[in-house]
Amino acid sequence: MVKPVIFAICLGVLLSKALSIPLRSFADIELIGSQKSLFPFLGGSAPYFSFPANYGIPTDIPEGCRLTQVQMIGRHGERYPTRSEAKDIFEVWYKISNYTGKYEGSLSFLNNGYEFFIPDESLLEMETTLQNSIDVLNPYTEEMNAKRHAREFLAKYGKLMENCTNFPIFTTNSKRIYDTAQYFAEALGDGFNISLQTLSENSSSGANTLAAKSSCPNWNSNANNDILMSYSRDYLENISDRLNDENKGLNLSRKDAAALFLGVPSS
Known part of the structure; x- marks a missing residue:
C-alpha cells in the first residue's frame, strides 16, 4: 500500500513583474497572449513562462520505484x-504621456486610448489579480497563474x-x-484541509525562514555587479534614439529606455 504523502509547499520570492493589456477595442482581443515571444528578452520583468531548457530532475518515476512523497x-x-522601480517608470511615463504630438512608429499604439498599467500607487509591489488589473482579460495575473499551477499539480499528483x-x-x-x-x-x-504556516522574513529568523536575504550574513546583492557592468548598454541608447527619431521632441534618455523594460510596454 502506498504510504500517505506529505506535502510541504513553500512559497518563495519571484522577481517577475506585472504586465497589463491596454484597453482599446474588441478588435484587439485577438492580440491577448500573442506576445509571448518577447518574454525571454524581458528577464525577471516578464510574466511567468516555462523556460525552454530544463536543467531540473526529470519527473518521470524510475523503473522499479513508486512515488510516495512530493515536496514542492x-x-x-x-x-x-x-516602489524603487516605479520611480523610473513614472518618470518615463510622464515624458511620454505629456508629449504633445501624435505618437508615431513604435509608440503609435498610444493613440488608441492606452491606459497606464499602474492605475493606483497603492498597488505597487502587490500581486496582480483579476480585481486589480486594468483589463479583466489579462492572462498574466498572479492569481490565475497560481490557480493554474495548483490544478496542474493536482492533475499530476492527485492520486497520492x-x-x-x-x-x-x-x-x-x-x-x-x-x-x-x-x-x-x-x-x-x-476536498483538502490546508493550513497556511507563516514564517517571517525578518533577520531574526536566522535559518528558520524561506527567504534568507535578510537573515543570511553572507548575502551580497551586489556580488556580480562587475560581471553585469561588463556587458554593453548600447542597445538602450539605440532604443531611445529610435523612439526619439520617430517622435521628434520626445527626448527619451538611455535611462528612460531601461525603465521601459520594468513594465511600461516596450517596443
Missing part, C-alpha cells in the same frame, strides 16, 4: 513593480493526495507571497 517549492507570481487531505502550505509573511499560497490552496478545491 514555489515562488510568488506576477506583481506590480516595486487521495490519502492525504490534511497538509500545510508554508509561506513567508510577505503579503504577495502569502496571497500566492492562498490562491494555490483555494484552487486545490474543497
Whole structure:
C-alpha cells in the first residue's frame, strides 16, 4: 500500500513583474497572449513562462520505484513593480504621456486610448489579480497563474493526495507571497484541509525562514555587479534614439529606455 504523502509547499520570492493589456477595442482581443515571444528578452520583468531548457530532475518515476512523497517549492507570481522601480517608470511615463504630438512608429499604439498599467500607487509591489488589473482579460495575473499551477499539480499528483487531505502550505509573511499560497490552496478545491504556516522574513529568523536575504550574513546583492557592468548598454541608447527619431521632441534618455523594460510596454 502506498504510504500517505506529505506535502510541504513553500512559497518563495519571484522577481517577475506585472504586465497589463491596454484597453482599446474588441478588435484587439485577438492580440491577448500573442506576445509571448518577447518574454525571454524581458528577464525577471516578464510574466511567468516555462523556460525552454530544463536543467531540473526529470519527473518521470524510475523503473522499479513508486512515488510516495512530493515536496514542492514555489515562488510568488506576477506583481506590480516595486516602489524603487516605479520611480523610473513614472518618470518615463510622464515624458511620454505629456508629449504633445501624435505618437508615431513604435509608440503609435498610444493613440488608441492606452491606459497606464499602474492605475493606483497603492498597488505597487502587490500581486496582480483579476480585481486589480486594468483589463479583466489579462492572462498574466498572479492569481490565475497560481490557480493554474495548483490544478496542474493536482492533475499530476492527485492520486497520492487521495490519502492525504490534511497538509500545510508554508509561506513567508510577505503579503504577495502569502496571497500566492492562498490562491494555490483555494484552487486545490474543497476536498483538502490546508493550513497556511507563516514564517517571517525578518533577520531574526536566522535559518528558520524561506527567504534568507535578510537573515543570511553572507548575502551580497551586489556580488556580480562587475560581471553585469561588463556587458554593453548600447542597445538602450539605440532604443531611445529610435523612439526619439520617430517622435521628434520626445527626448527619451538611455535611462528612460531601461525603465521601459520594468513594465511600461516596450517596443
